Amino acid sequence: MNELWQCRICRSIVTRDQIDGVCKTCTNHTCNHCKRICDKCQEICCMFHIESKIVMRNQQPFVHRLCWVCKEVW
Known part of the structure; x- marks a missing residue:
């Protein structure tokens, strides 16, 4: 069992694996x-330490999910 x-982090009930x-x-x-x-x-981040940045490519929105460090460098 x-x-x-x-x-x-998210308070979900999960199994150990x-x-x-x-x-x-x-x-x-x-x-x-x-x-x-x-x-x-x-790199792995939790849902609280990652942010989305939307950029336009060929007239279409594209979403980048970036950690706090990469978002500051971008």
């Missing part, structure tokens, strides 16, 4: 519900 855990990443900003463990990947540096 799998143990149930509560995610520290669904906690699979560490946020590079706050160093909390993320579950598969709140884990996000930065499009530029490909």
